[in-house]
Amino acid sequence: xxxVEQSPQSLHVQEGDSTNFTCSxxxxxxxxxxxxRWETAxxxxxxxxxxxxxxEKKKGRIxxxxxxxxxxxxxxxxxxxxxxxxxxxxAFMTTDSWGKLQFGAGxxxxxxx
Amino acid sequence: xxxxxxxxxxxxxxxxxxxxxxxxQTWSHSxxxxxxxxxxxxxxxxxxxxxxxxxxxxEVPDGYVVSRSKTENFPLTLESATRSQTSxxxxxxxxxxxxxxxxxxxxxxxxx
Numbered sequence: 068x069x070x071v072e073q074s075p076q077s078l079h080v081q082e083g084d085s086t087n088f089t090c091s092x093x094x095x096x097x098x099x100x101x102x103x104r105w106e107t108a109x110x111x112x113x114x115x116x117x118x119x120x121x122x123e124k125k126k127g128r129i130x131x132x133x134x135x136x137x138x139x140x141x142x143x144x145x146x147x148x149x150x151x152x153x154x155x156x157x158a159f160m161t162t163d164s165w166g167k168l169q170f171g172a173g174x175x176x177x178x179x180x
Numbered sequence: 181x182x183x184x185x186x187x188x189x190x191x192x193x194x195x196x197x198x199x200x201x202x203x204x205q206t207w208s209h210s211x212x213x214x215x216x217x218x219x220x221x222x223x224x225x226x227x228x229x230x231x232x233x234x235x236x237x238x239e240v241p242d243g244y245v246v247s248r249s250k251t252e253n254f255p256l257t258l259e260s261a262t263r264s265q266t267s268x269x270x271x272x273x274x275x276x277x278x279x280x281x282x283x284x285x286x287x288x289x290x291x292x
Binding site: 098099101109110111112113116118156158160165166167168169170171172173 | 211213215220221222223224225228230236238239270277278279280281282283284285286
């Protein structure tokens with residue numbers, strides 16, 4: 068079992084502030100890194116799928132970077148809004164895990180007005 | 181409506197009973213997955229399927245059985261439910277193995 072670690076476990080952000088958090092994964096046999104947004108009482112929704120070292124993805128105020136050589140990805144939220152409150156999951160896939168995603172435990176973000 | 185659905189949404193059962201959770205998707209996605217939500221672990225893969233009649237174990241397959249006779253359906257059976265199987269179960273699908281996964285609404289299962 069490969070370990071995908073997310074930090075911090077939770078964070079509180081004031082509305083309008085920017086924040087970022089980390090996903091760490093083993094750097095060997097990298098294939099893909101997923102980010103999902105999971106609101107309470109809903110289902111996880113995909114934000115990004117990243118496959119290339121140095122990749123940067125952006126969706127609105129949320130962006131992500133990927134470093135496959137050192138095994139980490141950052142998710143950034145710019146100008147946080149209350150609707151950004153959710154748990155953000157990252158998930159990692161290797162070249163020999165054949166479709167199996169290994170999820171981290173998530174970073175819970177609470178944005179207060 | 182197009183999408184991925186799960187049934188039942190809520191289920192209470194007793195230890196030792198057999199329970200089947202249903203998953204149906206209308207996109208004709210090749211890949212389908214079953215996860216369970218565990219505190220401190222996020223989502224853990226139980227089983228997945230690459231196509232009809234092709235299934236493989238995930239991280240926590242013990243006590244579960246799956247089948248996939250049709251592309252659109254992927255039922256998960258708990259052969260003899262145990263209290264440790266109390267969880268929220270999510271089904272997901274994707275077009276290709278590395279693509280984003282689309283999750284169903286989840287089934288909350290309680291084993292008494």
